[in-house]
Amino acid sequence: MDVIKVAILGFGTVGEGVYRTIQTHGDELQATLGKRVEVASILVRNKQKSRDIREEVLVTTDFEEILQFPQLDIVFEAIVEKEPTFTYLKQAIQKGCHIITANKEMFAHHGEELLKLAEEHHVSVGFEATVAGGIPVIQTLGQLLKINRVQYIQGILNGTSNFILTEMREKKLSFQEALTQAQENGYAEADPTNDVEGFDAFYKSMILSRIAFGEQPNWQEVEREGITSITSELIETAELAGLRFKHVASIHKAGDNLTAIVKPVVVGKEHPFYHVEGVENAVNVHSDIVGRITLQGPGAGMFPTASAMIEDLVYVCQTNSSGPRPEKSGTATISDKNNETKQQWLIHGHVKNYIHPSITWLEQINETTFIVEATKRDVDQLNQQEQSLRYFTILGEYEPIKKPVKVL
Structure with a gap:
């Protein structure tokens, strides 16, 4: 019987999830692929650690041992950081292996190089798990891009940050209390910087940008902000207005200008992100x-991410394709709405008798919180005068409750 032999690099939450899924869904994989999928080797950091792995599987700390396998068809990569994973995957491609990765930081930096190398060696790259856990956004974009032209993308791309904001609102926790809860539940690492400072969502948005628009914006020009400055007071104030804080990545084109923003916003009840x-x-x-x-679904955890990687296994075996790689000309553009188009904003802070011809003061939520309609340039100017202000874009239409605006 023909066998597809795979290696798994890393045996943390995701790597173990891939291994266990192959064991529990072997019959389904064989029925779909016509071949049995067999885990031949696993790369670990500590060989002495006790793990529930079959005896016939090679468990090693040396990637060279894995490369020396006479038959190796697919390499799953479930480690972290850019190196040595990038080097490992290049070597696997050069050996003639398909690769499947969940490493969003590495793929954001080196994805294009890996895709080109895979094309040269006639193998495939699966990277569905790099963006949104179990949500099949990569394959969905691949289908859309055949005819549709993507205009812009918004996403809640980090489950840890979303969990923290939810806990702060529902349970009235402080940021630190909610973060501790996320760590206890296994959603946040001991060092949560990548999640709560927005780096994780940033890397994922760069991958989405490459798929949807055929290019990435200048990384240094991307406005990136995490959720560490979101306080219980801000969340409670937003609730008074019927709004909820979400950490959202947005990517759009204005003419030839590709822009990405990764930061906290507030969403109204009609917006799909509200729930x-x-x-x-x-x-x-x-x-x-x-x-x-x-598209909505679980964005973190052992089996949602493993699910995306196993579906990639099926995809690359059946199509020998590295997924969507559109050209720049394959997308539509929209007007620049960051600076020139009026938006609704939640403004928090003390404002005294500030009058600006382009700012419409829609509603006063309490003594220090207002809903306004203005361009980003206008609220930036307001912030320069009143430097203690915080302001957040409102996604979705906000309907004022007709409270008087005292600032005027």
């Missing part, structure tokens, strides 16, 4: 024919 809670992720794709598509 995305806990560790859930969601991606909103706007395209010129189908309009808006929202």
